[in-house]
Amino acid sequence: MIDETHIEALRSLLGVKGLLTAPADMAGYETGARYDSGRAAFVARPASTSEVSAVVAYCVKNGIALVPQSGNTGLVSGSTPDGSGTQGVLSLDRLVAPFELDPVNRTLAAGAGLRLSEVNRRLEEEGLFFPIDLGADPRLGGMLATNTGGSRFLRYGDVRRNTLGLTVVLADEAGTVLKLGSGLRKNNTGVDWKQLFIGTSGAFGVITECELNLEPVPRQVATAYLVPSAPERVSDLLVAMEQALGSYLSAFEGMSGNAITAALSHVPSLRNPFQSGVVPEFVILAEISRSSPSREGEQPLDAVLEEVLGAVFERADTLLADAFVGPPQEMWALRHALSEGVKHSGRLIAFDLSFRRGDIMRFLARMKAEMPKQFPDISICDFGHIGDGGVHFNLVVPAEDPRLADGGFEGRLREWVFKVAVEDFGGSYSAEHAIGRKNQVFYDLYTPEAIRRLAAGLREITSPGPLGSVNF
Amino acid sequence: MIDETHIEALRSLLGVKGLLTAPADMAGYETGARYDSGRAAFVARPASTSEVSAVVAYCVKNGIALVPQSGNTGLVSGSTPDGSGTQGVLSLDRLVAPFELDPVNRTLAAGAGLRLSEVNRRLEEEGLFFPIDLGADPRLGGMLATNTGGSRFLRYGDVRRNTLGLTVVLADEAGTVLKLGSGLRKNNTGVDWKQLFIGTSGAFGVITECELNLEPVPRQVATAYLVPSAPERVSDLLVAMEQALGSYLSAFEGMSGNAITAALSHVPSLRNPFQSGVVPEFVILAEISRSSPSREGEQPLDAVLEEVLGAVFERADTLLADAFVGPPQEMWALRHALSEGVKHSGRLIAFDLSFRRGDIMRFLARMKAEMPKQFPDISICDFGHIGDGGVHFNLVVPAEDPRLADGGFEGRLREWVFKVAVEDFGGSYSAEHAIGRKNQVFYDLYTPEAIRRLAAGLREITSPGPLGSVNF
Numbered sequence: 021m022i023d024e025t026h027i028e029a030l031r032s033l034l035g036v037k038g039l040l041t042a043p044a045d046m047a048g049y050e051t052g053a054r055y056d057s058g059r060a061a062f063v064a065r066p067a068s069t070s071e072v073s074a075v076v077a078y079c080v081k082n083g084i085a086l087v088p089q090s091g092n093t094g095l096v097s098g099s100t101p102d103g104s105g106t107q108g109v110l111s112l113d114r115l116v117a118p119f120e121l122d123p124v125n126r127t128l129a130a131g132a133g134l135r136l137s138e139v140n141r142r143l144e145e146e147g148l149f150f151p152i153d154l155g156a157d158p159r160l161g162g163m164l165a166t167n168t169g170g171s172r173f174l175r176y177g178d179v180r181r182n183t184l185g186l187t188v189v190l191a192d193e194a195g196t197v198l199k200l201g202s203g204l205r206k207n208n209t210g211v212d213w214k215q216l217f218i219g220t221s222g223a224f225g226v227i228t229e230c231e232l233n234l235e236p237v238p239r240q241v242a243t244a245y246l247v248p249s250a251p252e253r254v255s256d257l258l259v260a261m262e263q264a265l266g267s268y269l270s271a272f273e274g275m276s277g278n279a280i281t282a283a284l285s286h287v288p289s290l291r292n293p294f295q296s297g298v299v300p301e302f303v304i305l306a307e308i309s310r311s312s313p314s315r316e317g318e319q320p321l322d323a324v325l326e327e328v329l330g331a332v333f334e335r336a337d338t339l340l341a342d343a344f345v346g347p348p349q350e351m352w353a354l355r356h357a358l359s360e361g362v363k364h365s366g367r368l369i370a371f372d373l374s375f376r377r378g379d380i381m382r383f384l385a386r387m388k389a390e391m392p393k394q395f396p397d398i399s400i401c402d403f404g405h406i407g408d409g410g411v412h413f414n415l416v417v418p419a420e421d422p423r424l425a426d427g428g429f430e431g432r433l434r435e436w437v438f439k440v441a442v443e444d445f446g447g448s449y450s451a452e453h454a455i456g457r458k459n460q461v462f463y464d465l466y467t468p469e470a471i472r473r474l475a476a477g478l479r480e481i482t483s484p485g486p487l488g489s490v491n492f
Numbered sequence: 493m494i495d496e497t498h499i500e501a502l503r504s505l506l507g508v509k510g511l512l513t514a515p516a517d518m519a520g521y522e523t524g525a526r527y528d529s530g531r532a533a534f535v536a537r538p539a540s541t542s543e544v545s546a547v548v549a550y551c552v553k554n555g556i557a558l559v560p561q562s563g564n565t566g567l568v569s570g571s572t573p574d575g576s577g578t579q580g581v582l583s584l585d586r587l588v589a590p591f592e593l594d595p596v597n598r599t600l601a602a603g604a605g606l607r608l609s610e611v612n613r614r615l616e617e618e619g620l621f622f623p624i625d626l627g628a629d630p631r632l633g634g635m636l637a638t639n640t641g642g643s644r645f646l647r648y649g650d651v652r653r654n655t656l657g658l659t660v661v662l663a664d665e666a667g668t669v670l671k672l673g674s675g676l677r678k679n680n681t682g683v684d685w686k687q688l689f690i691g692t693s694g695a696f697g698v699i700t701e702c703e704l705n706l707e708p709v710p711r712q713v714a715t716a717y718l719v720p721s722a723p724e725r726v727s728d729l730l731v732a733m734e735q736a737l738g739s740y741l742s743a744f745e746g747m748s749g750n751a752i753t754a755a756l757s758h759v760p761s762l763r764n765p766f767q768s769g770v771v772p773e774f775v776i777l778a779e780i781s782r783s784s785p786s787r788e789g790e791q792p793l794d795a796v797l798e799e800v801l802g803a804v805f806e807r808a809d810t811l812l813a814d815a816f817v818g819p820p821q822e823m824w825a826l827r828h829a830l831s832e833g834v835k836h837s838g839r840l841i842a843f844d845l846s847f848r849r850g851d852i853m854r855f856l857a858r859m860k861a862e863m864p865k866q867f868p869d870i871s872i873c874d875f876g877h878i879g880d881g882g883v884h885f886n887l888v889v890p891a892e893d894p895r896l897a898d899g900g901f902e903g904r905l906r907e908w909v910f911k912v913a914v915e916d917f918g919g920s921y922s923a924e925h926a927i928g929r930k931n932q933v934f935y936d937l938y939t940p941e942a943i944r945r946l947a948a949g950l951r952e953i954t955s956p957g958p959l960g961s962v963n964f
Binding site: 122123124125126127147166167169173175177178180181196198202203204205206207208209210211212213215216218219220224236238239255256258259262263264265266267268310311312313315317318319324327374375376377378405408409410446447448449450451452453454455462463466467470471473474475477478480481482492 | 594595596597598599619638639641645647649650652653668670674675676677678679680681682683684685687688690691692696708710711727728730731734735736737738739740782783784785787789790791796799846847848849850877880881882918919920921922923924925926927935938939942943945946947949950952953954964
């Protein structure tokens with residue numbers, strides 16, 4: 021518990037709406053999107069950068085730990101308090117200003133508390149959008165703190181690539197406010213400090229505002245399901261598609277048959293798109309798009325995609341004949357339902373891995389070969405972003421499996437998967453979810469001593485106060 | 493002068509080819525591409541990361557200052573020694589390994605001493621390239637240390653966006669070698685440390701190797717010269733072109749009539765492309781390109797560009813009728829000759845500025861109005877990258893002008909331009925040349941105290957030894 025005088029002091033800084041202490045009010049801030057939950061000493065909801073600064077300064081001076089929380093949709097326990105009841109949640113949910121569009125610059129100055137869906141809804145009329153495509157609907161601050169990537173990384177990159185400026189509050193006794201960068205696209209006048217706050221889970225400072233790059237909304241989109249002739253031909257297929265399509269190609273997603281089957285079983289609105297009714301072992305969802313409106317005399321994008329698939333099929337043995345072009349909305353609906361389907365198939369143990377693009381299918385083949393020996397009766401329901409090397413490597417254990425009662429089972433399984441992915445394949449144990457309490461242990465295990473020393477030094481010069489859920 | 497025992501010790505680390513001390517051998521390393529020159533105590537030319545580490549460690553332990561030098565094509569006196577004769581040059585020119593292409597991953601692991609032209613020549617057969625388009629031919633290490641942008645930023649971004657991994661040597665007593673990132677495109681496992689070494693002129697460590705993103709070489713290119721109906725309509729023209737062309741648009745460059753006239757006068761191989769013979773006040777070079785090969789039935793890119801220009805001309809009063817599509821090589825030849833032409837028109841005082849895109853033409857208008865009053869008889873020969881906000885703002889003073897004999901004249905002129913650009917317009921005083929001795933004074937002037945403190949702290953935890961030409 022936290023001293024009542026602190027609660028009073030914080031309330032006087034933030035007003036009644038700005039501080040929650042009743043258990044019922046705090047509940048939604050104490051539980052994460054997927055994993056464990058904790059207990060908050062209070063929930064601070066500052067409505068401006070200067071209020072954030074005041075709260076942070078007060079808490080640093082009084083040794084009160086704060087965990088910044090944005091949309092709370094993360095999957096690594098990065099934004100919820102621990103179980104001690106001594107940490108305050110610093111919610112960004114009232115930081116919804118500014119919202120200033122500069123259409124000539126194609127940039128938006130935005131409060132970190134705005135949700136992705138709201139940002140894009142408000143930009144729709146201008147024909148612009150913030151081009152990060154995700155299943156979840158996070159707030160901007162959390163997207164920045166985790167450097168989300170998503171399904172159109174191949175075309176648009178991650179949050180880092182699309183961030184031109186940040187306002188951050190440091191956890192020092194002054195609650196120092198830094199304005200790092202602005203709307204300039206080219207600017208090389210020293211260290212690009214904003215980079216340190218992107219993808220670092222709020223450990224070095226609290227992001228309160230940002231300036232984002234926007235892109236023209238695609239006006240023409242075509243999608244196809246491709247069935248590779250064999251899993252090991254997927255990389256050749258990717259290269260062939262990139263050579264034929266260049267920057268038209270905006271997504272190249274992989275979906276395992278197991279994940280598709282799980283989605284079809286558990287999401288009633290979907291229909292099986294495969295004519296034979298048989299779900300293939302592995303399917304690629306390829307998307308091409310143009311941000312230019314279609315012009316008279318121009319070949320429709322569906323026809324372009326069909327022609328290219330025909331040529332790829334002719335040229336090399338990478339593709340089975342049953343590739344087909346179909347309606348983008350329906351094809352993406354299946355892709356986006358995979359996560360939901362997998363979650364309902366049993367007990368989910370999920371990994372957010374990445375590899376060099378050529379290694380993904382090799383890793384999956386090795387897992388398919390060794391999993392039955394090491395951990396039998398586990399279903400591999402992977403899907404992900406072949407085009408950028410990302411794999412949501414999902415393992416489903418039958419719900420009634422007695423091993424789930426063994427407290428050490430999940431840990432041993434995770435350790436083994438990470439060992440193969442990181443040590444044998446040089447992959448990443450956190451491709452796009454960043455670090456939270458959930459994978460602190462793997463940060464500690466896989467981060468070289470020299471880098472951990474640097475991180476501790478950086479913490480000291482930026483935010484020496486107790487901030488965030490990660491110990492970098 | 494430096495003690496002969498140090499010279500002997502360094503020679504034993506690097507071998508005879510690895511250490512230059514004869515004045516004639518060192519001369520090329522002492523003089524920069526455009527500005528002043530200095531005097532080197534020695535030139536160290538390590539041939540591997542471990543030799544760099546050994547040299548740096550030796551120099552840190554013995555208090556010998558090192559200035560890393562890459563292709564030495566920079567324009568801010570960042571890579572040459574000062575005049576004291578006590579600094580050693582640490583040349584990257586023998587760091588030409590590795591050169592390892594991963595075609596599926598579309599990445600290249602490369603030594604920092606490779607020249608851009610050589611990298612792209614060796615990649616040509618694969619249909620890939622490192623997509624940074626520059627007039628100069630730097631080595632990779634310097635491109636990274638200055639985060640070069642160039643003319644295709646609009647499509648491909650800067651060096652930062654295209655860097656997946658770095659190997660750096662810190663200036664500490666151990667000459668610590670850090671391997672930061674690798675070929676992974678999605679990887680969020682802590683601080684993205686490589687970002688600190690990109691664009692910081694070698695002050696925090698020496699870059700010895702890198703892993704770079706490659707892009708498919710464009711297979712179809714079309715270019716046009718556009719004459720805006722008035723300078724203030726350039727931003728509307730840019731927006732109209734982006735709306736019509738989306739990601740086809742790969743360059744949108746501005747060229748002042750003065751710069752064009754200078755190039756036509758001083759570069760004999762050029763011909764005046766304007767039918768009337770009269771050079772317009774301001775011309776845009778627009779380029780569209782596709783990395784996909786042209787397919788039968790597809791509209792040629794020249795025709796696409798002509799059609800779009802026709803529609804833009806119809807729709808709004810942004811464009812004069814005399815826009816014309818022409819051969820890309822010839823159109824770019826003029827653009828690339830501007831720098832050379834301007835240099836030969838008198839005494840050049842050059843600025844590398846950037847703005848929000850909508851501010852560029854406003855800044856230029858203000859300069860055109862005020863320059864004759866503040867600093868008469870100076871010709872404004874600007875050109876640059878309207879699409880990304882960059883302006884090479886060049887001032888040409890007549891060669892025999894008596895003001896050039898006044899030591900304070902250039903400083904006063906620079907101060908005034910920077911004041912308007914940075915203070916009044918929120919622009920950058922170094923868009924893509926980074927910081928060197930040349931603009932240290934503006935770094936000191938325009939960098940907030942809190943940021944300078946952070947930079948000093950960062951220096952302390954990374955490279956406390958004497959390294960580089962900049963005092964961050």
